[in-house]
Amino acid sequence: MAQTAPLYILGIESSCDDTSAAVLCNDRLLSNVIASQAVHQRFGGVVPELASRAHQQNIIPVVNQAITEAGITKEQLGAICFTRGPGLMGSLLVGVSFAKSMALGLDIPLLEADHMIGHVLAHFIQPNGEKKKVPAFPFLCLTVSGGHTQIMLVKDHFDMTVIGKTIDDAAGEAFDKTAKIMGLGYPGGPVVDKLAKEGNPGAFRFAKPRIQGLDYSFSGLKTSFLYFVRDQLKNNPHFIEENKTDLCASMQHTIIDTLLEKLVKAARETGIKEVAVAGGVSANSGLRAALLKTADKYRWNMFIPEFAFTTDNAAMIAISGYFKYLKGEFASLDAMPYARQSAGTENQA
Ligand code: KG4
Numbered sequence: 406m407a408q409t410a411p412l413y414i415l416g417i418e419s420s421c422d423d424t425s426a427a428v429l430c431n432d433r434l435l436s437n438v439i440a441s442q443a444v445h446q447r448f449g450g451v452v453p454e455l456a457s458r459a460h461q462q463n464i465i466p467v468v469n470q471a472i473t474e475a476g477i478t479k480e481q482l483g484a485i486c487f488t489r490g491p492g493l494m495g496s497l498l499v500g501v502s503f504a505k506s507m508a509l510g511l512d513i514p515l516l517e518a519d520h521m522i523g524h525v526l527a528h529f530i531q532p533n534g535e536k537k538k539v540p541a542f543p544f545l546c547l548t549v550s551g552g553h554t555q556i557m558l559v560k561d562h563f564d565m566t567v568i569g570k571t572i573d574d575a576a577g578e579a580f581d582k583t584a585k586i587m588g589l590g591y592p593g594g595p596v597v598d599k600l601a602k603e604g605n606p607g608a609f610r611f612a613k614p615r616i617q618g619l620d621y622s623f624s625g626l627k628t629s630f631l632y633f634v635r636d637q638l639k640n641n642p643h644f645i646e647e648n649k650t651d652l653c654a655s656m657q658h659t660i661i662d663t664l665l666e667k668l669v670k671a672a673r674e675t676g677i678k679e680v681a682v683a684g685g686v687s688a689n690s691g692l693r694a695a696l697l698k699t700a701d702k703y704r705w706n707m708f709i710p711e712f713a714f715t716t717d718n719a720a721m722i723a724i725s726g727y728f729k730y731l732k733g734e735f736a737s738l739d740a741m742p743y744a745r746q747s748a749g750t751e752n753q754a
């Protein structure tokens with residue numbers, strides 16, 4: 406790929422409940438600022454209306470901080486890339502409108518990124534120092550977040566096919582609902598992860614979903630967990646409190662096993678041994694350990710993102726913008742956000 410002159414790209418991400426801005430110099434990360442919205446915690450999930458308002462409050466300080474931390478001025482920016490979708494419409498609109506007006510004000514090109522493709526491309530963000538190894542094409546990427554769970558066959562930066570996906574809930578939702586049922590707060594993934602470390606993953610058995618092909622399903626698992634806990638509470642009102650760590654460890658184990666079973670199947674069917682993981686759930690310590698073990702067993706080259714690039718961040722949007730810039734693919738000022746998965750990665754299974 407031809408190397409361009411140093412290009413400073415500002416990435417803006419506002420698809421859900423994190424307002425984030427990042428600056429890259431070509432593919433090198435200079436800053437990545439994330440303002441998470443605590444306002445949703447007491448509601449046990451993201452409240453769209455509150456998310457839009459918080460983005461509106463956060464966006465200017467977050468962008469200013471990202472530019473300052475990068476050690477540049479806004480006049481040095483060469484392009485701005487925003488998340489066009491999928492996500493919450495009101496949240497996306499804040500980032501999209503902000504990016505458009507800033508690009509217009511600075512008279513620089515505008516680029517758009519798909520959030521899910523961004524999670525995958527996060528693997529190509531280079532540190533501001535020694536270069537790191539990136540996945541070679543074609544590779545498989547297990548993309549697991551709060552809204553999506555899919556296996557992508559990645560043939561190029563923008564040539565990705567979803568070869569398996571959840572037919573109902575995402576893996577992140579399974580973590581979040583486990584935590585909600587146990588009264589552990591939102592987002593549930595990090596809490597379940599922490600408690601699971603102290604528990605026995607074999608203490609309780611939950612039926613793993615049996616879905617054909619490379620697709621996933623997590624809604625049955627959630628329901629069986631709910632009914633199991635309810636039944637136990639009838640006999641022992643302290644059941645959750647007394648079995649907290651074992652419940653978390655057992656649920657986490659079942660989710661990880663389910664995720665890995667299909668990933669192994671996908672690798673076997675495609676013959677691909679270059680494997681990556683992306684999205685918020687890839688922060689899970691149990692999943693990371695299980696992936697490394699599986700990679701060792703099947704001799705995969707495994708790519709696990711740094712923690713900062715697992716959950717939502719703007720660095721992954723800026724790197725998407727960098728590759729779009731190299732291709733000369735710019736966004737139009739009338740680009741509208743989209744709430745659901747983009748045409749580029751939809752239903753190609
Ligand atoms: O990618 P992400 O930040 O946002 C979406 O695009 O959805 O993913 C958020 C999801 C939430 O469901 C959260 O509970 C989960 O990622 N998550 C985790 C962990 N950290 C975040 N799940 C399991 N273990 C974690 N350590």
Ligand code: ZN
Pocket residue numbers: 520524550551684685716717
């Ligand atoms: Zn995400």
